Amino acid sequence: MNRTRTARAYARNAIVLAGIFLYALAVIDPRALYMSPLTYRSFLLGRDFLVRFLTYPGGPAEYLSAFLIQVYAFPLAGAAVATGILWLVFLVSRAAARRANLPFEEFLAAIPFLACLALLSRYQFHPALILTAMLAISLFLLWESASRASPGACLPVFAVFSCAMFYLAAGGVLLFGLFCVLSGCAARRRFSFIVFCALWTLFLPLAAGLLAPMNPSETFLGNLLFHPANLFRSTYLAVALYGIFYLFLAALATVRRPPVRPVGTGGAFALPAAGRRLFPLWQTAGAGFLLLFLLIAPDRFNRTGLRVDYFADRQMWDAVLREADAYRKRTGADLPSTQVFVALCRKGLLRENPLSTYSQSFISYLLKEDKSFPPVWTAAIWYELGVVNEAEHAWCEALANGQPHPQLLKKLVRACLVRERTGAAKIFLASLEKDIVWRRWASDYLDALEKTGAAPEDEIAQIRARTLKTDHALQVLAADQMFLDLLAANRQNILAYDCLMTLYLLAGDLNGVVKNLGWLGILGYEKIPEPYEEAIVLYQSLTGRQVPLADYSLNSSTVERFARFRNDLAGFKGMIEAGVADERTMVQVLSSRYPDSYLVYYLSHFLLAQHPEAGKRPGAGQ
């Protein structure tokens, strides 16, 4: 009978673990965790890197955390690690609940487990913080056991454990100290003991600060769940809540004596006796709740973005486009990721995607913002354009601001090689050689560079062929001039043309659009893209001049649509003059009748009275 119960408990555990593993593997996708800039920590092989972490408090926990994060790059292993950490959370929580002699210990232990699962789903799973909390609680339980067994050893054990805790996990000593102080209060220990624990916990970081050059407040708060920077983020609220839960457990731990447990009970998610009578209902309800939670918890937007980053990093452009398509089907909008734009470029699909949201975002940045601080999302576009200097600028900013993520280093390798700075590329490659995931790639790359002097990727030569030949200061270089220079340097730079036309369209420079139609034939366009056609008909209508189209012709549907648009516009103008409608209503109605049409954009931005650009004739920019 006992064996049956034990076997059932093991089977239940196995099912739960398998479920978590599959959830982590299929739903969360550890590769997305690996790519998340919020959770990624660089990890390098070698003694130097290890020694760096061993020289300050909290370093060991951070080192272990950084190592564990690398495992996420391998889906199966990553899912296993995530499952292992979650299981550890459950086991430690259950041990604490048992020590506090609380009923429904498995259900209580599930609370922090679910909180951590929520973090995992939000791609903010910091192994260091969780391991710190687990270590603090585990050491507290050990200390508590030792204190019960030998009350005289209470203080020395506390001192030793707190030193170990401080060194291993820095701020975790605060948690450990709090637990011990609360335990002392609950057990009505001597006041001197409580004061000693409190002062010792506070004194440790200060003493370390005197002995070694470190900032006491930083070491004290490092790796701590209750760090002020973390506490008030909504995603960490769950973590804070379960931290308070542990404090509650600690307070009760010494008040209630441990129960006499019948043999054979236990196992994960086992029900207390009362619950067992309702076994099917409780279990079904619990499982259903869990399933519902797991379905709604994952941050799907983040996951898609991170998976796209992962595929783009490995140059799996088809996979990138698949993710983007799936996102569009799910939400009706384009995935806001530059990598999709790069994928369109690499797969030669720019001709079919003119005036995309990506090119519009990039041009909007160029038109409106100071280019001294390029956001990192622009770097990939600069690189594809051939303005590799600016790509390097943006990537170096990212490097200076955070972790040397391997994907960033790889991009810098390529940027340096395009610019023929092989020495700098080798530095980045040598750094990558110490990375667990990318060492072989870097090593092969370095070997190829040493043997042939050339990069083992065609991409380098292709991008180099697009680079600008004349130097300018970027801050004062007009954007359209830059695109024209790029086209002059490489007449097949279709991205430069796409951006140029997007620039003219967004700026309302119809003259610029018309002047550069000649590139369509050079770049192999089979037909004139629809936004360009609309710009042409607008130009012809506003100037009265016919635009020579060489071997191209306007699509009859575009011409018809423009005719209908003009009629609608005339109708609305009448209504506006009569005071029946206003311009805003007109734009709204026209937007719904002509979705994604450049005609509406031009009207609303450049022709309406209330717009600052109103009254500008086409070609005003020329």
Add this chain to the structure above:
Amino acid sequence: MRTRRVAIPLCALSAVLLLLLVLLPRIADSFRIPTGRFFRGTVRAADRQPRIHPDYAGITIPPNIAPLNFAVRETGVRAICRVSGEKGTVLTVRGRGMSVLFPPRQWKRVLSEHRGSEISLEVFVRTRDGSWLRFSPVVNVVAAEEIDPYLIYRLIPPIYNTWFQMGIYQRNLEGFRETPIYAARPSVRMKGICVNCHSFPARGPSLFLFHTRGDISTTLLATPKGVSRVDMGSKMVYVCWHPDRKTVAFSTNRVRQVFHTARTEVRDVIDENSDLGVYFADTNSFATDTAIARPERLETYPCWSPDGTTLYYCSAPKLLDDINAMETDIYRKVRYDLMKIPFDPDTRSFGKPEVVLSAQETGLSILQPRVSPDGKYLLFCMCPYGCFPIYQPESDLYLMERSSGRYWKLPVNSDESDAWHCWSSNSRWIVFSSKRGTGLFARPYLCHIGADGTAGKPFVVPQRNPAFYDSYLFTYNVPELSSAPVRFRETSFNLSLESPPQKARNLSPDLLPDAGDSLPWRNAR
């Protein structure tokens, strides 16, 4: 029972002895130097020197330098290095694989015994077939003069505009220990600060000064009495201590950064405005003179002569009013002259400036003058234009004899930027930042300068791991040699940052421009 107690240790001891007997010959074998007499395997001679990395071949080294560990870049499985000198073979090192790591104490002994003479490094490489390859010896000279034992520098990532972590560090050149003086990390209280060029008087860091910008823009002055915070606005950029240890010459610069679209070095820096001033630490006041703060000129890079009676600096006409004028490429025409102006330390007044070397004569921009402590030479760099030579790949180091005004280009230069130079206290060594080999990361290089101005071959500051620089993603900025370590604690700087500043009196409010937070570099947060 008693037998068992004896037998077990005896057996263990026997096993250990047996193991030693088997392994000892092999161990001894691998320690043997292939002289051809008792070595199994042939020894072939390679009629060339080995390729070693870093390049420590044919250099003049200080007698107190840390071991010049290197890796042998030849095909093989193990390297051995035999160091010989006047007294014969003095040191033999079996490499860890192909890396030769000298034991520090023995290295020190070798150098001290061969001070002023040559040492020869003979490298042997064991090839895969078991034979040995013997390379021609690498001959280095151990100088008679020591180098200042400490090197202080700023470690920064290859910054364009924003940064997350930077700091000022000091390295013991007689060993490998590097310690932070001030590591400007973001904290709970501060998002982050930038630490500017550090300075201390005459190689002695009992006085230490650096400027911070960002969350807290201030000047930190460390004296034997403690660290204090001096409020001068955002005035100080480049600083130089007067030999009287009470006066600090500084420049105040309104800096703009630009980025090139097709140049090798992407970054460029221009000064929209800059002037010089002096800070008086004893009275906590600062002032300037019309001669060094002319509105139509850009004055920067102050440097005192060793006797304190002359201030050297760089000056250029102000051609650029704002950054939008850059589309005319006029910034490429800004070239600095090398100037000097007499200074009376007693009256604290300046005389009339004169041109030492004009940009018109050289066709280049003359920057960063540094006078040798013996007063004999002036070290400076020149680049095609502008005020920031580390961003100019063509920047090279030059040496001028002060008495004659004769100057020449040092043979220590590379194809990449060489700048941020500094003398040792005995005027026999210089350190400078060089981007050779990478173009992006600057490393500190040491070089011997003879009494007659001849320069030795530069070599990179040694590290315990010969491959350290190969993957190090930080750049060494403003290396300064020091005869003693900076003993101020980081916590002292942190505490002073949070203490109320001592507002310095501006004795020339109409002359010094308010640079404000003019540096384009900012913390990422």
